[in-house]
Amino acid sequence: MRFHFPAGHNLAFFLAFPLALAAPLGALAAAPAPLNPTDVQSLRQEIDAMRADYEARLKSLEQRLIAAERAVPATPTATAIAPQPAPPLAAAPVPAVSPAPATAAANAFNPAMSLILSGLYTGTTVDPVNYRITGFQLPRAAEAGPGARGLSLAESELGLSANIDPWSRGVANFSLHADDSVSVEEAYVQTTALGNGLTAKAGRFLSGIGYLNAQHAHTWDFVDNPLAYQALLGTQYRDDGLQLRWLAPTNQYLELGLELGRGRNFPGSDTGKNGAGMASLALHTGGDVGDSHNWRAGLSVLRTDASGQELGFLDSSNTWVGNAFTGSTQVAILDGVWKWAPYGNATRTSFKLQGEYLRSTRSGSLSYDTVGANTTDAYQATQSGWYLQGVYQFLGNWRVGVRTEQLDGGSPDYGLNAAALAGTGFKPSKDTLMLDYNPSEFSRIRLQLAQDRAREGQVDNQVFLQYQMSLGAHGAHGY
Amino acid sequence: MTNKRTLLLMLAAPLVLLAVPAHAAVRVFACEPEWGALAQELGGDLVDISVATSALQDPHQIQAKPSLIARARNAELVVCTGAELEIGWLPILLQQSGNPKVQEGQPGNFAAANFVRKLDVPGQLDRAQGDVHAAGNPHIQTDPRNIALVANALGARLQQIDPAHAGQYAQRLADFSQRWQQAMGRWTAQAAPLKGVAVVSQHKAFVYLYDWLGLKEVAVLEPKPGVEPSASHLQAVLVALKGTPARMSLYSAYQDSKPSDWLSRNAGVAAVKIPFTVGGTDGAKDLFGLFDDTLARLLAAGVKK
Numbered sequence: 001m002r003f004h005f006p007a008g009h010n011l012a013f014f015l016a017f018p019l020a021l022a023a024p025l026g027a028l029a030a031a032p033a034p035l036n037p038t039d040v041q042s043l044r045q046e047i048d049a050m051r052a053d054y055e056a057r058l059k060s061l062e063q064r065l066i067a068a069e070r071a072v073p074a075t076p077t078a079t080a081i082a083p084q085p086a087p088p089l090a091a092a093p094v095p096a097v098s099p100a101p102a103t104a105a106a107n108a109f110n111p112a113m114s115l116i117l118s119g120l121y122t123g124t125t126v127d128p129v130n131y132r133i134t135g136f137q138l139p140r141a142a143e144a145g146p147g148a149r150g151l152s153l154a155e156s157e158l159g160l161s162a163n164i165d166p167w168s169r170g171v172a173n174f175s176l177h178a179d180d181s182v183s184v185e186e187a188y189v190q191t192t193a194l195g196n197g198l199t200a201k202a203g204r205f206l207s208g209i210g211y212l213n214a215q216h217a218h219t220w221d222f223v224d225n226p227l228a229y230q231a232l233l234g235t236q237y238r239d240d241g242l243q244l245r246w247l248a249p250t251n252q253y254l255e256l257g258l259e260l261g262r263g264r265n266f267p268g269s270d271t272g273k274n275g276a277g278m279a280s281l282a283l284h285t286g287g288d289v290g291d292s293h294n295w296r297a298g299l300s301v302l303r304t305d306a307s308g309q310e311l312g313f314l315d316s317s318n319t320w321v322g323n324a325f326t327g328s329t330q331v332a333i334l335d336g337v338w339k340w341a342p343y344g345n346a347t348r349t350s351f352k353l354q355g356e357y358l359r360s361t362r363s364g365s366l367s368y369d370t371v372g373a374n375t376t377d378a379y380q381a382t383q384s385g386w387y388l389q390g391v392y393q394f395l396g397n398w399r400v401g402v403r404t405e406q407l408d409g410g411s412p413d414y415g416l417n418a419a420a421l422a423g424t425g426f427k428p429s430k431d432t433l434m435l436d437y438n439p440s441e442f443s444r445i446r447l448q449l450a451q452d453r454a455r456e457g458q459v460d461n462q463v464f465l466q467y468q469m470s471l472g473a474h475g476a477h478g479y
Numbered sequence: 480m481t482n483k484r485t486l487l488l489m490l491a492a493p494l495v496l497l498a499v500p501a502h503a504a505v506r507v508f509a510c511e512p513e514w515g516a517l518a519q520e521l522g523g524d525l526v527d528i529s530v531a532t533s534a535l536q537d538p539h540q541i542q543a544k545p546s547l548i549a550r551a552r553n554a555e556l557v558v559c560t561g562a563e564l565e566i567g568w569l570p571i572l573l574q575q576s577g578n579p580k581v582q583e584g585q586p587g588n589f590a591a592a593n594f595v596r597k598l599d600v601p602g603q604l605d606r607a608q609g610d611v612h613a614a615g616n617p618h619i620q621t622d623p624r625n626i627a628l629v630a631n632a633l634g635a636r637l638q639q640i641d642p643a644h645a646g647q648y649a650q651r652l653a654d655f656s657q658r659w660q661q662a663m664g665r666w667t668a669q670a671a672p673l674k675g676v677a678v679v680s681q682h683k684a685f686v687y688l689y690d691w692l693g694l695k696e697v698a699v700l701e702p703k704p705g706v707e708p709s710a711s712h713l714q715a716v717l718v719a720l721k722g723t724p725a726r727m728s729l730y731s732a733y734q735d736s737k738p739s740d741w742l743s744r745n746a747g748v749a750a751v752k753i754p755f756t757v758g759g760t761d762g763a764k765d766l767f768g769l770f771d772d773t774l775a776r777l778l779a780a781g782v783k784k
Contacts, residue, residue: 045642045643045645045646046642046645048638048645048646048649055631055635166584169574190574192574192579192582193579193582194577194579195577195578195579195580196577197552197576197577197578198577199574199575199577245575245577246577247548247549247552247575247576247577248549249552249553250549251549251550251553252549253545253546253548253549254549255548284545285545286544286545286546287545287546287549288544288546291533291535294542294544294545294546295545296544296545339542339544343533343535343536344532344533344535344536344541345535345536345537345540345733346540346542347537347540347733347734347735348735396707397707440606440609440610440705440706441567441610441705442606474563474566474567476543476566476567476568476569476570476571477542477543477567477571478543478571478575479542479543479544479545479548
């Protein structure tokens with residue numbers, strides 16, 4: 001039944017052919033105004049174009065028919081005729097007829113589905129239960145640190161995507177966690193036909209600020225995100241809202257991104273307002289240097305509001321001290337990435353250098369120890385962090401990576417609460433070494449060693465062994 | 480206020496310099512060099528072509544880098560191979576381009592593989608078989624008969640995109656087709672001694688070339704498509720070749736020649752670099768040179784003097 005297509009296609013084609021030819025003639029006959037020579041000329045050009053197009057398709061159909069006839073007695077499964085829908089014709093008023101697929105099953109329009117499976121062994125010299133980043137107050141549920149010790153299932157990610165109609169597409173990514181909970185990582189609709197370099201997104205999505213923020217965990221070059229992301233952006237900033245991106249009509253890549261959102265996640269919190277609790281602006285540019293090098297750099301600013309945001313830290317006796325922050329946070333990010341591959345061919349060897357600097361400014365009021373003293377006063381803090389990492393690919397399937405990073409807690413102004421909250425000026429830091437083996441484009445096994453000095457006075461030596469596998473639809477990864 | 484305006488002007492000034500020059504030529508974004516060369520043959524001065532990849536790059540593995548996003552945003556026609564060859568990078572490029580003209584299904588999106596008969600269509604889709612392409616083998620450009628088919632379709636598409644110059648496109652297509660038919664006659668005559676010659680492929684990239692010339696593929700060095708040849712697999716190929724000897728082993732310009740060189744040393748099978756696309760070798764300067772040089776290399780290694 002495989003060779004049902006060409007016959008059907010030809011039939012449809014021959015039915016459409018006279019119609020397509022007749023239609024412009026009909027339009028000509030009905031034209032009320034006399035035709036001037038330029039009209040005639042442009043009509044002739046249109047007809048020429050149509051004729052050439054039909055000739056091309058006739059020729060290709062003939063070829064395919066011959067091929068099909070040749071192929072039938074030999075190996076019917078070795079060759080197949082692609083059910084080639086006729087390209088839409090600008091000149092023809094009759095809609096192009098395409099053959100009905102022979103196997104039009106109910107699931108033909110199912111979204112593309114992909115599944116990421118990942119598992120992890122974690123070993124640490126200091127118990128991760130008491131993990132904290134000294135000098136940085138985070139919500140109690142923050143995903144900072146190496147996670148649980150021992151063997152565990154890492155995040156499994158289920159992704160669905162498809163075009164919705166000629167104007168938009170939809171994407172959803174669900175995360176299945178090791179503790180049997182499910183979260184909606186992303187669920188958004190995106191325009192495909194706005195034009196002028198504009199793309200709009202609505203729903204829940206990873207913010208386009210910085211370089212690493214918009215990348216899914218399975219595309220990270222290390223097991224974990226840098227400390228600066230953990231301490232200043234809650235590991236990865238995602239929000240419910242709107243995004244508008246505009247690509248400049250220049251040969252130089254220049255993209256401007258604007259976002260408005262609810263501002264629910266750290267460093268923001270639900271404020272119960274009608275307006276937006278988050279706004280961001282990101283500007284990125286990039287290009288090539290010769291055949292072997294390319295780069296991208298950007299500057300982003302994220303602003304969030306918080307109201308009664310529950311923050312806290314573990315004090316020296318590992319007791320949780322809960323505080324509440326009300327005010328606004330501004331995070332500025334400078335990001336850059338440089339990639340090298342000989343003649344741009346990254347099949348066997350390549351190098352990627354990447355770095356980001358994040359600076360967070362929080363201002364408002366802080367209530368200290370909400371269940372105890374509960375004293376409230378003005379709060380002002382400027383904190384920053386950076387990381388720099390390089391990943392080298394060798395022997396095709398192997399990659400080795402190094403990352404170094406540091407945070408600066410600054411000297412926050414706690415007002416009346418200074419006595420209870422002021423720190424020592426300790427600067428958390430971490431050094432990481434990674435080696436991974438990629439048996440195919442769809443699988444990866446990784447060993448990571450790290451020395452984590454996020455806790456004042458404690459050095460945590462960490463080892464991770466991780467696998468990441470990708471099933472289903474072939475995902476295309478961003479830069 | 481004045482200060483603010485001056486600042487804005489200063490920020491905007493470089494944009495003017497960077498802006499795409501506003502001339503009438505149709506901006507064509509070609510995924511691979513062969514389609515850039517074909518669009519050049521068919522469009523001449525009427526098109527402004529930028530080619531996304533070079534002959535030294537593996538077209539399966541390209542990154543959606545900033546320069547490509549910028550060029551896709553400004554393109555009026557995207558000419559690619561299709562058949563999933565660019566699946567790892569083209570979809571994201573088109574999504575990020577914010578350019579509705581070149582989205583799939585639009586006249587500005589041209590996939591060459593849609594216009595030819597495809598070989599190696601898998602009966603079964605399973606990644607256990609390696610990086611298989613559901614639509615069939617996408618490396619269609621190694622058979623000049625395919626180039627002729629794609630030329631007809633691309634000529635028609637250019638006329639559709641730029642109807643004001645339809646006559647000129649039709650003329651250029653007719654001219655190209657005539658030269659191409661002549662060249663094919665010449666190549667077919669030259670290649671007659673290659674018929675039935677047994678060859679080894681490093682990657683399954685030459686099925687269309689073999690189909691055209693009647694070469695016989697007796698072994699493939701990659702155990703599965705896209706999987707690097709392992710020592711044990713190479714040994715197995717070596718043993719198999721004792722029974723069915725091959726004259727030469729073919730690899731593409733972008734590939735590492737090590738596996739073919741190894742076979743050359745251990746089995747005396749000549750390693751032949753195939754330009755694979757325009758620019759792959761010094762001789763493959765345009766589409767005609769691509770086949771002239773491919774044949775010259777095959778004849779030099781494959782025919783006993």
